[in-house]
Amino acid sequence: MKTAVYFCNCGSNISEKINPEIVENTVKMNNPGIVFKSYGFLCSEEGKEFLKKDIEDSGVNALVISACSPRDHEKTFMNVLTSAGLNPYMMQMINVREQVAWVTEDKDRAAEKAINYINAAISRVNLQEPLENKEIDVSPNAVVVGAGPAGLKTALSLAEAGRKVTIVEKSPFIGGLPVRYEEIFPNMECGPCMLEPIMGDALHGNSSENIEFLTLSEIDGVVGSYGNFTVKIKRSPRYVDIEKCIGCAECIEPCPVSSGNPFNCGINKRKAVDFSFVGALPNVPYINAEDCIRLNNKFKNGDVLCRSCIDACPVGEDVFKFDEKEEILERNVGSIILATGSDLYDCAKIPSLGYGKISDVYNSMEFERILASNGPTEGKIKTSGGKEPRSFAIVHCVGSLDENHKEYCSGICCEYAFKFNHIIRNKIPSATIYHLYKEMVIPGKENAGLYKHAAEDSNTYFIRINDINGITVKEEGDKKFFYIDGAEKISVDAVILCPASVPGKDTGKLAGILETSLDKNGFFEELHSRTDAGRSKIKGIYVAGSCHSPMDIKEAMSEGIGATGYVLSGLVQGKKLSIDPITAVVDSEKCSGCKVCISVCPYKAISFNEEKEISIINELLCQGCGTCAAACPSAVIKANGFTNEEIFAEIHAILA
Amino acid sequence: MQNSFFIKKKENSNADAFNSGTKKSCETVSFEPKIIGFLCNWCSYAGADKAGTAQKPYPPNVSVIRVMCSGRIDPQFILDAFQKGADGVMVLACHPGDCHYKEGNYRAVQRYRLLLKLLKQFGIEAERCRFDYVSAGEGDRFVSVINETVKAVKKLGPLKR
Numbered sequence: 001m002k003t004a005v006y007f008c009n010c011g012s013n014i015s016e017k018i019n020p021e022i023v024e025n026t027v028k029m030n031n032p033g034i035v036f037k038s039y040g041f042l043c044s045e046e047g048k049e050f051l052k053k054d055i056e057d058s059g060v061n062a063l064v065i066s067a068c069s070p071r072d073h074e075k076t077f078m079n080v081l082t083s084a085g086l087n088p089y090m091m092q093m094i095n096v097r098e099q100v101a102w103v104t105e106d107k108d109r110a111a112e113k114a115i116n117y118i119n120a121a122i123s124r125v126n127l128q129e130p131l132e133n134k135e136i137d138v139s140p141n142a143v144v145v146g147a148g149p150a151g152l153k154t155a156l157s158l159a160e161a162g163r164k165v166t167i168v169e170k171s172p173f174i175g176g177l178p179v180r181y182e183e184i185f186p187n188m189e190c191g192p193c194m195l196e197p198i199m200g201d202a203l204h205g206n207s208s209e210n211i212e213f214l215t216l217s218e219i220d221g222v223v224g225s226y227g228n229f230t231v232k233i234k235r236s237p238r239y240v241d242i243e244k245c246i247g248c249a250e251c252i253e254p255c256p257v258s259s260g261n262p263f264n265c266g267i268n269k270r271k272a273v274d275f276s277f278v279g280a281l282p283n284v285p286y287i288n289a290e291d292c293i294r295l296n297n298k299f300k301n302g303d304v305l306c307r308s309c310i311d312a313c314p315v316g317e318d319v320f321k322f323d324e325k326e327e328i329l330e331r332n333v334g335s336i337i338l339a340t341g342s343d344l345y346d347c348a349k350i351p352s353l354g355y356g357k358i359s360d361v362y363n364s365m366e367f368e369r370i371l372a373s374n375g376p377t378e379g380k381i382k383t384s385g386g387k388e389p390r391s392f393a394i395v396h397c398v399g400s401l402d403e404n405h406k407e408y409c410s411g412i413c414c415e416y417a418f419k420f421n422h423i424i425r426n427k428i429p430s431a432t433i434y435h436l437y438k439e440m441v442i443p444g445k446e447n448a449g450l451y452k453h454a455a456e457d458s459n460t461y462f463i464r465i466n467d468i469n470g471i472t473v474k475e476e477g478d479k480k481f482f483y484i485d486g487a488e489k490i491s492v493d494a495v496i497l498c499p500a501s502v503p504g505k506d507t508g509k510l511a512g513i514l515e516t517s518l519d520k521n522g523f524f525e526e527l528h529s530r531t532d533a534g535r536s537k538i539k540g541i542y543v544a545g546s547c548h549s550p551m552d553i554k555e556a557m558s559e560g561i562g563a564t565g566y567v568l569s570g571l572v573q574g575k576k577l578s579i580d581p582i583t584a585v586v587d588s589e590k591c592s593g594c595k596v597c598i599s600v601c602p603y604k605a606i607s608f609n610e611e612k613e614i615s616i617i618n619e620l621l622c623q624g625c626g627t628c629a630a631a632c633p634s635a636v637i638k639a640n641g642f643t644n645e646e647i648f649a650e651i652h653a654i655l656a
Numbered sequence: 657m658q659n660s661f662f663i664k665k666k667e668n669s670n671a672d673a674f675n676s677g678t679k680k681s682c683e684t685v686s687f688e689p690k691i692i693g694f695l696c697n698w699c700s701y702a703g704a705d706k707a708g709t710a711q712k713p714y715p716p717n718v719s720v721i722r723v724m725c726s727g728r729i730d731p732q733f734i735l736d737a738f739q740k741g742a743d744g745v746m747v748l749a750c751h752p753g754d755c756h757y758k759e760g761n762y763r764a765v766q767r768y769r770l771l772l773k774l775l776k777q778f779g780i781e782a783e784r785c786r787f788d789y790v791s792a793g794e795g796d797r798f799v800s801v802i803n804e805t806v807k808a809v810k811k812l813g814p815l816k817r
Contacts, residue, residue: 069701069705069708070722071697071701071702071705095705095708095720095722097708098704098705098707098708098709099704099705099708099720100716102708102709102711103707103708103711103712103713103714103716103799104713104714104716105713106716109716110716112716113716113719116719117719120719527758537758582724600727600763602757602758602759602760603757603758623757624724625724625725625727625728625756625757625760626723626724626725626727626728627725627727627728627757627760627763629728629730630727630728630729630730630731630763630767631763639724639728641724642723642724642728644730644732647721647723647730647733648733648736650721651692651721651733651736651737651740651742652736652740654690654692654719654721655690655692655737655740655741655742
């Protein structure tokens with residue numbers, strides 16, 4: 001091995017403190033046969049040209065570059081090595097500027113330290129081996145889980161960029177939570193109308209052929225890794241042919257059975273064959289298998305199978321597919337985007353608020369549906385007694401900012417609470433409205449407007465409360481009474497609870513299938529909560545929208561675009577994926593199969609080969625931290641670029 | 657390889673290499689300790705760079721070995737450094753929750769705590785082996801950690817082998 005030391009003077013930044021000649025003489029004396037050259041600015045265009053030519057002319061095959069921090073220019077010099085025909089990993093850079101010249105007062109001791117570092121780098125670089133980037137074929141396509149704002153935006157943006165996308169949605173319709181809202185803060189648009197252009201484009205737009213919608217479907221299993229996932233999708237039967245049905249709704253009226261409509265929080269009934277709501281997309285009803293008497297082989301009249309819906313259908317008998325079975329579909333994709341959304345904290349966990357026990361105590365989703373013109377009351381606000389309520393209590397911070405419930409503030413509840421205020425005031429001008437809140441949070445440039453309306457309204461009252469648990473709601477006759485800390489008593493007709501946003505109920509199950517981690521609140525955990533909040537801890541699985549943190553629609557949409565960016569920049573169509581060689585490698589001959597490495601890997605990059613009884617590292621998932629190499633009791637995991645031998649050599653040379 | 661390395665070390669310790677104790681009263685002015693500092697690439701090494709760009713002087717006794725993550729630091733690196741002549745060893749990691757590799761710093765601190773028990777048996781004072789957290793922005797903190805460690809090891813005197 002012919003090794004050379006290139007000493008950058010960095011103008012005078014280094015040479016002013018450390019005399020290159022002294023360094024050269026000592027290094028040459030300590031390392032006979034070494035090539036040593038100093039240069040003014042090695043990172044300048046001239047410097048790089050000098051380095052390239054010198055490597056080519058002198059025939060060196062390992063380099064020590066004594067210059068600035070490798071965090072600045074390691075990549076620069078690696079590129080020079082490549083252009084000179086050398087493997088870029090046959091180099092060790094030492095940080096004589098930031099960590100010696102600029103911080104050492106005594107010139108002799110600075111030179112001594114620089115020499116020491118150079119000697120250590122020489123002994124290390126002589127052990128280094130060429131490392132090669134590997135390239136693998138990948139799929140540019142994606143599976144998006146969830147068809148709410150974040151999922152739709154991701155799918156549409158990816159489709160517009162020419163990627164094939166499969167949207168997996170567990171409910172029978174698309175649009176997520178906002179299609180339930182009659183109006184949305186801060187500008188009081190109608191929720192379904194706001195989503196309509198996006199849903200329309202996704203279903204029938206220029207790029208819609210790139211999007212496959214799978215409703216009533218969920219993720220059943222995933223194998224593979226970044227670039228090459230095989231996703232198993234379980235699709236439950238709709239029993240109505242999505243291609244043939246024209247959405248005329250003729251079948252609904254004749255259907256003889258009905259049960260609570262989950263879309264309206266069970267407030268009203270739906271037929272066994274029905275839409276979730278008027279205007280649901282795709283515009284095709286679905287049959288609830290639990291209720292349908294034909295599917296359950298129950299006979300309506302004598303022994304004749306029920307065919308009410310079939311007889312009513314103007315298209316024909318084959319629209320209904322009663323023999324449809326659950327299906328398992330497989331899609332091969334490079335990326336998976338999780339956009340499964342959020343849910344509301346269960347208000348019954350604060351029993352004093354009376355939710356679920358006292359009539360006319362609603363959570364915010366139930367109240368949204370009451371306000372909706374396509375909801376159970378067609379937008380009319382009425383108490384359970386059928387009267388129009390004259391007074392309302394809107395309770396903010398239910399289960400939020402509370403260490404016994406959820407420690408965080410969801411950041412959206414105050415905003416929709418003032419939206420409720422606005423809508424109630426329009427519908428019932430004389431109503432008295434009380435806001436009970438712990439903290440008022442109304443961030444954003446557009447969001448103060450609704451708060452201002454409420455604050456300026458003479459019949460709206462604000463009551464700040466230390467502890468929401470100190471509120472007790474009691475029913476006396478048809479009146480509800482509020483007791484605050486057992487003392488103050490306020491009478492109201494209806495109570496609206498605004499609970500903390502929590503992860504959707506299947507988040508944990510999905511995390512188990514995907515092996516992604518959850519944070520302490522059960523949301524999907526981000527790779528980094530600030531710099532990489534759109535990535536899960538598994539490479540190639542991204543998170544968008546309120547499945548990883550409470551957020552509003554605007555943020556969820558932006559996150560959809562963010563997830564699109566990760567997919568487009570990570571897996572470029574027609575390009576192979578390059579794998580950085582700074583990874584760990586198990587020596588398969590020597591591995592004892594103790595599995596210690598598997599338990600310490602933060603990326604789940606190590607799996608166990610049951611047949612050979614050894615650990616195997618997936619170099620695609622490995623990020624090169626080397627924790628497994630430090631943990632391996634047999635020392636048979638090699639951390640490329642930072643092997644035991646290289647580090648021991650460095651230690652020994654420094655202490656020589 | 658690692659097993660044989662460990663056995664070799666045991667033999668050395670029997671041959672009075674590790675358990676010889678040190679002169680605590682030795683505070684000679686001329687003593688300049690050799691200290692090895694293992695720094696993770698993302699936080700503490702960047703913190704050291706930060707001290708450099710701010711040109712904050714500190715004693716040159718600490719020689720830095722860069723690793724990608726503090727989780728890469730095998731306790732045997734530390735034992736080897738002590739055996740081969742280091743008077744002190746430092747392990748600097750990202751602050752809890754900030755690890756670039758999520759949890760490598762937790763592994764590092766777990767291993768460090770176990771190692772301290774072993775060092776005690778070898779007669780190496782805990783003050784000679786420092787674990788601390790330095791973020792990429794904490795140039796000043798890096799300098800003060802270096803100053804404190806150099807001072808502490810100087811006070812203990814050379815590690816006798």
